[in-house]
Amino acid sequence: MNWDDETDTAAERIVGAAAEGDDQAVEAALRPKDLGEFIGQEKVRQQLDLVLRAARQRGATADHVLLSGAPGLGKTTLSMIIAAEMNAPIRITSGPAIQHAGDLAAILSSLQEGEILFLDEIHRMSRPAEEMLYMAMEDFRVDVIVGKGPGATAIPLDLPPFTLVGATTRAGLLPPPLRDRFGFTAHMEFYEPHELERVVTRSAGLLDVAVDPAGAAEIAGRSRGTPRIANRLLRRVRDYAQVKADGMITREIAAAALGVYEVDSRGLDRLDRAVLEALLKLFGGGPVGLSTLAVAVGEERETVEEVAEPFLVREGLLARTPRGRVATPAAWSHLGLVPPQAAGPGGAGSGGGKGQAGLFGM
Numbered sequence: 001m002n003w004d005d006e007t008d009t010a011a012e013r014i015v016g017a018a019a020e021g022d023d024q025a026v027e028a029a030l031r032p033k034d035l036g037e038f039i040g041q042e043k044v045r046q047q048l049d050l051v052l053r054a055a056r057q058r059g060a061t062a063d064h065v066l067l068s069g070a071p072g073l074g075k076t077t078l079s080m081i082i083a084a085e086m087n088a089p090i091r092i093t094s095g096p097a098i099q100h101a102g103d104l105a106a107i108l109s110s111l112q113e114g115e116i117l118f119l120d121e122i123h124r125m126s127r128p129a130e131e132m133l134y135m136a137m138e139d140f141r142v143d144v145i146v147g148k149g150p151g152a153t154a155i156p157l158d159l160p161p162f163t164l165v166g167a168t169t170r171a172g173l174l175p176p177p178l179r180d181r182f183g184f185t186a187h188m189e190f191y192e193p194h195e196l197e198r199v200v201t202r203s204a205g206l207l208d209v210a211v212d213p214a215g216a217a218e219i220a221g222r223s224r225g226t227p228r229i230a231n232r233l234l235r236r237v238r239d240y241a242q243v244k245a246d247g248m249i250t251r252e253i254a255a256a257a258l259g260v261y262e263v264d265s266r267g268l269d270r271l272d273r274a275v276l277e278a279l280l281k282l283f284g285g286g287p288v289g290l291s292t293l294a295v296a297v298g299e300e301r302e303t304v305e306e307v308a309e310p311f312l313v314r315e316g317l318l319a320r321t322p323r324g325r326v327a328t329p330a331a332w333s334h335l336g337l338v339p340p341q342a343a344g345p346g347g348a349g350s351g352g353g354k355g356q357a358g359l360f361g362m
């Protein structure tokens, strides 16, 4: 699935997974500092723990690590944890920031022995930089090209051993020679609600916000499997609890606050629901073409496809088929509507919506 597109187009959504607005400042304070504090991702944690322990015992630099997964699942956090566990400094950069091989050469040649180089969005690096990285990862060496044209010469430069931690939302896009040079690849999954509940409770503690277990569960259930969203929703619910109540986050307060922000019980926002409602109410659950669906909700085709659909598909509410978009039974029940076959005379959803907002009144 194309998480990147969701990142680019979904800016300013409260349920968007990309870091935005004041996220970054707060995130620094909320990041777990070691593997013990890192919640969930059991397999990744266990495997990484072994990799890092073994390297420490040997007094060696850890193998290069590739972290793949959707935005906001903790890749940057894990890279910092790797540095902390290895007691090593960390340098943070990203693929798009490295336009030329020379940019990468400058970074690599200034690394200290054992340093962690975190390269976010590694799939967006330029080709020449990528090729330089192959040699740097394997032989701890780069060829610096001096001069231009026929007179250009390659001067080999030895590098201190370092650990590259690459992060990508699209592991499939990495060329195999690059992928193969990572000693350990971790795929980060979306979090379970009970794990996000722990994230919310932990963050609330750090932010000095009172939340009861039911309140934390309510926020977790609406966080789309993503800690960054959980932390953002917590901050919005905190505002509500402070202004409208006594500051304590209970289930009722969390539900009311997130209702104000139009994030429903499953984490769908206004756009997601508009797409689903159009699909169900106007097109009887589909199949309907993407362009028609987009016109029905007054959005661009790309917005529907890249911003709303990935989550609806992941939640099992919508399916993409060769004949068009189709709603699943779960979509009907989530919106409290009755599918046409079951509805009898009167047709799709003509009756019992549970207090539905009108499609065009949203």
Ligand SMILES: Nc1ncnc2c1ncn2[C@@H]1O[C@H](COP(=O)(O)OP(=O)(O)OP(=O)(O)O)[C@@H](O)[C@H]1O
Pocket (backbone or CB within 6 Å): 017, 018, 019, 026, 027, 028, 030, 031, 032, 037, 038, 039, 040, 041, 070, 071, 072, 073, 074, 075, 076, 077, 078, 120, 199, 227, 228, 231
């Ligand atoms: N396992 C976890 N336990 C607790 N908090 C977490 C966990 N994973 C992520 N977080 C929190 O979620 C926020 C986002 O994490 P992070 O920046 O590491 O995500 P990311 O995967 O690097 O995102 P991106 O791909 O957009 O850079 C951070 O504030 C961090 O504190």
